[in-house]
Amino acid sequence: MTLDTPGSSTAVQPLGPGAWRRPAFGALVVAWGANMFASLLQTYRGDLSQVQVTTLYGAYALGLIPALLVLARLSDRWGRRAVLGSGLVLSAVGTLVILLSGNDFAGILAGRVLVGVSAGAALAPATAWIRRLSDDAGSGAAGARRAASALTGGFALGPLVSGIVVQWFPAPRPVAYLLHVVLVGAALLALRGTPEPPAARPSAGTIPGPGLRTVLGGRLFLFAIVTTAPWVFGAATTALAALPVLVPLGGYGAVGSGVIAATTLGAGILVQPLAQRLERRSPATPFRVGVLAVVVGMLVATVTVATGSVALLVATAVVLGSAYGLLLVSGLRLVQALVPDQHAAVATAVFYALTYVGFAAPVVIQALAQVWNPEAVLVGVAALAVLSLVSTSLAWTRRRAEA
Template sequence: MAVFTVGWGANMFASVLQVYRGSLSGFQVDALFGAYAVGLIPALLVMARVSDRLGRRRVLLAALLLCALGSAVILFSGGAFGTILAGRILVGVSAGSAFGPGTAWIKELSDTGKPAGTGAGAGAQRSAIALTAGFAVGPLLSGVVVQWLPSPQTTAYLVHIALVALTLPVVWRASESAPSAAGPTARAGHGARRGAEVMSVLTSRLFVTAVLPTAPWVFGAATVSLAVLPVLVPLGGYAAVGGGVVAAVTLGSGIAVQPFARRLARRSPAAPFRTGMASVIAGLLAAALTVTTGSLLLLLATAVVLGAAYGMLLVSGLQLAESLAGPQTISTVIATFYSLTYLGFAFPVLVQVLGKLWHPALVLITASALATTALATTLIAWPVRRTTHTAS
């Protein structure tokens, strides 16, 4: 519930930003959308370790309060760019405090009472669904608020603050899962060993060749669909709710594909990564065609493809990161994975900047070529084995 609520607050801006397009430049609007990654990435890396010491519940409660504060700052910003920027960064810090520890908490609770090796990947799927559902529902309902309700800048954020208030008692009553904090001497000894274990995971062949190159395309694919295309494709007088629908279709597709990603992973660990990156490439090429034609049907179809790519890469990346990490390092490894995925929030700004030099469709085609290199690295992670037959 906490991950869902913070995800809602993080992504509802995809619809609300339509309100600011009349008073702010396109670059400022895109920068505001991705600005929360500035607060998110450092918070991810710091709060993962804090949650190992203080427990998941305390960190998630603090994240919810900070998320509500960020929404309140934007609520009272009066449309000032600097104040909205500060609020978005606060929302980013709250997201960084919630997503890594929250994902670890969901996995730990999912594994409670289960024999080792059973239900592998269930925690990763549940975490991805909670995060993605918040990302999807937030902009969809906020789009409705912006399109048809009065004072959308006020109403949308009041709805989110109310949701935080409902979530706090649920998290307060949830079962703790993190190991209890040890004394200072024990923490010092375990800290050095934990750091070595984390570095071992982050420098392993699978992490470097499978997770590192593909992770930025998780939100790279999603943000092209929900932040770039609704701006480049005319939506008439329904820009706010239309943007919310595109976001919901994108992220809803991301949820729908996750069970399929787990089935693929059971067949071959490489399959969901390769299928996900192939979907990114196809989605970016479809996005280029959508921008060129302005077709609304093609826009929705592209949202499905890019959303499927997002969901496939998110759940498979989380599952691999969890399998590589140990109980004492899982929160930090997950935080690192999320940090890499959030590099994809730079994509809308890059398209905005490069779109002034070249046609946006050409920028998207170039991005698809870069995605091909990430697909190629999966051949290094899992080399294709050739079967040779010798005469008897």
């Protein structure tokens, strides 16, 4: 399939205020492919060790973070469609590699890393593209929320649908993996003809540019974004990957894990309009409320693990999912407000790379739980979140003082 690129002879006509839904669907499909593995992990537990299974879940971050930082620059230069489309194709390739690897750990690991590279290629240009299409339609304020909802929707639907497939369908792996490949094809078709801004073509050596370096080295970015972004996925993956292992779900492990993932990320979607309302009071408020939700969620998780209560597990998923949603959409809005459009993909990639550091949370929590009491580990995580709360509060306090 040939994707039209900016500057081609094919004229692309504006599609109206709903054009942003097409790159949003592309982001959703990539996120679906990345996180559907959370439920499919259940099918590997009899053939792989617990350490291998946990490693496979977070392994795609190994490919994602470098790809984010490299390929986002290419999307600023070559155009959003070309890079997002390539990311979608690579997502399908990674999924097929996992499917064809059977129970071979090395093959599955390679496929997960490819899926990570695909996400790194797709998410930043998709977010920047959604922002630009929202701006062009006069709905610029909604751009970050739409991008965050697309990403979160994919992360939620992937494990939910895959959990249902694993629990009740014959041949669950082929069904789940091939469904994602079909969705990739639909997303590629949707991108054809979608309008995009002309690709930025600065001279060699001008990317990222002084303006971008100034923003990324500024006090607000360092003390508000850098200290809170890892909690985006740190909160979410603790709820959907670490806690279902520490709290037994009985014979419904696959679908139960999918439901917890959908609950976590569904709460993240529902809370995003609240983030915008809180931002009207002060840009700092949604960050503070989001990190406070991390603190509360980790403390509730401590009680959940101590009691083994499934009801508390659901409550924990809601609280930590709310933290995820608040910090994701607020971080995206702040980053997009700090940089011009030509640097949007690179700045967004840096933000996403920081959020994906949080994917280490389930591995770290499970590893430390083998040495110490898991409740004590979760209390320690809550204490770290308190330090982030202090940092983000100081960021805006100092900014007001400077103003």
